[in-house]
Amino acid sequence: xxxxxxxxxxxxxxxxxxxxxxxxxxxxxxxxxxxxxxxxxxxxxxxxxxxxxxxxxxxxxxxxxxxxxxxxxxxxxxxxxxxxxxxxxxxxxxxxxxxxxxxxxxxxxxxxxxxxxxxxxxxxxxxxxxxxxxxxxxxxxxxxxxxxxxxxxxxxxxxxxxxxxxxxxxxxxxxxxxxxxxxxxxxxxxxxxxxxxxxxxxxxxxxxxxxxxxxxxxxxxxxxxxxxxxxxxxxxxxxxxxxxxxxxxxxxxxxxxxxxxxxxxxxxxxxxxxxxxxxxxxxxxxxxxxxxxxxxxxxxxxxxxxxxxxxxxxxxxx
Numbered sequence: 488x489x490x491x492x493x494x495x496x497x498x499x500x501x502x503x504x505x506x507x508x509x510x511x512x513x514x515x516x517x518x519x520x521x522x523x524x525x526x527x528x529x530x531x532x533x534x535x536x537x538x539x540x541x542x543x544x545x546x547x548x549x550x551x552x553x554x555x556x557x558x559x560x561x562x563x564x565x566x567x568x569x570x571x572x573x574x575x576x577x578x579x580x581x582x583x584x585x586x587x588x589x590x591x592x593x594x595x596x597x598x599x600x601x602x603x604x605x606x607x608x609x610x611x612x613x614x615x616x617x618x619x620x621x622x623x624x625x626x627x628x629x630x631x632x633x634x635x636x637x638x639x640x641x642x643x644x645x646x647x648x649x650x651x652x653x654x655x656x657x658x659x660x661x662x663x664x665x666x667x668x669x670x671x672x673x674x675x676x677x678x679x680x681x682x683x684x685x686x687x688x689x690x691x692x693x694x695x696x697x698x699x700x701x702x703x704x705x706x707x708x709x710x711x712x713x714x715x716x717x718x719x720x721x722x723x724x725x726x727x728x729x730x731x732x733x734x735x736x737x738x739x740x741x742x743x744x745x746x747x748x749x750x751x752x753x754x755x756x757x758x759x760x761x762x763x764x765x766x767x768x769x770x771x772x773x774x775x776x777x778x779x780x781x782x783x784x785x786x787x788x789x790x791x792x793x794x795x796x797x798x799x800x801x802x803x804x805x
Contacts, residue, residue: 488516491546492573495524499695501634503557503724509633510798521545521554529561539566547572553805558583560595567600571623574679578804580605582724584625586617589715599804608721609743623804627724628797631789637733639704641778648673649771651706651734653699654725656682656690660712662746663763673702696728703734707771710740722747727792730754730784735777736764747792753784765767 490511494504511518518637521542528534543566546554553576557560567577575792579601588596598604598618605625606615615622624744627634629701651673652660661682664672668685675698679690694702704708711725722744729736736754748754755770758761770777 488552489549490516490518491521491551491558492518492733493521493523493551493554493562495522495543495558497522499718504626506630506634506794507557507798508794513537513629513795514798514802519545519549519551523556523562535561536563536693539563542566546575549574551575553578555580555801556597556601556729557581558593558748559597560593563618564597564599567597569599570602571602572589576602578603578605578801578805580607580625582607584608585611592762605613605801609678610721622802624798625801626722626743626761627727628790628792629727629788630794631731631785632793635700635731636727637704638697638701641733643780646705646707647671647760648702648706648776650708650710650767651702652676652712653694653702654712655714657712657714659717660710661686663710663712663760667767668762675699675702682779682800689734697730699728700732703729703732707735707774707777708737708757708767709732709734711736712739713739727788731783731788733785733794735770735781736784737763737770739763748784748787753787755778755780 492504492507503525507722508518508520523529523538528538541564554570556579558581559579564689585595596686598615604615604619604622606612607627609624610622634705643667648671650667652664656675656678664686665683668683672689673692674686674689680687692745709729711729721742722740726740737757739757742805744756755766757766
């Protein structure tokens with residue numbers, strides 16, 4: 488089958504688009520990438536229209552059998568309909584919030600144009616079905632043999648850092664980390680300059696997937712706290728990326744997590760800041776137990792949660 492994968496950027500090595508392309512290639516499909524934010528042309532109406540025309544041409548001139556759009560928030564109304572009218576299947580897989588509640592720029596306005604929609608969070612399935620009945624739950628995944636492969640083998644790690652957090656410095660995340668200021672930490676992401684001076688001076692900006700995995704592997708405990716809003720506590724991409732790198736994960740995302748990992752054996756979940764500190768302190772000091780859980784989480788990802796597993800599920804629906 489001929490497939491075009493439409494993603495925000497293919498310049499970012501090992502990003503979601505690359506992972507899906509690799510998974511499709513491994514399954515024997517012929518794949519071409521297309522960036523709907525190429526050269527940031529999506530930021531202006533006129534140049535974004537040009538990108539949309541190019542997407543229709545890329546799909547119909549090849550011609551493709553299927554296009555898979557990852558998010559696609561700046562794809563204009565009518566673009567996907569032009570593609571499907573030519574007999575090409577079009578699906579959308581969103582691993583973000585699709586209604587613009589967290590950020591109005593995230594809103595997907597053309598859901599009804601797709602043959603099928605896939606969403607990583609169960610809470611959105613029913614609301615999206617009101618727009619497009621062919622909406623399915625498809626959680627995030629990870630690539631333990633490629634994009635998220637461990638950089639430092641587990642048995643060779645010296646663990647120079649106690650804690651690691653890769654993500655935006657929301658207030659709840661700063662509160663978790665602040666008591667550990669002065670200890671060896673690995674921090675990366677946006678807005679850490681708004682944290683205390685001690686945290687801000689050691690934090691890195693946004694890092695590549697490979698750099699992120701190195702930070703995970705250098706740390707005893709990798710934290711995956713909820714993000715911008717507490718009501719969106721859900722297994723996010725990081726939930727799978729951390730164990731895919733054979734690293735130990737401590738998270739506060741209990742909703743649906745038991746669908747994917749055995750709590751206490753493959754992942755650790757805390758309910759509040761007090762329990763976070765108790766669990767973090769315990770596992771920082773207990774190497775054998777921590778590494779056993781990291782290995783079990785890795786085994787679970789390999790067995791059930793790779794990007795190839797997700798792509799197979801997507802194709803099964805269409």
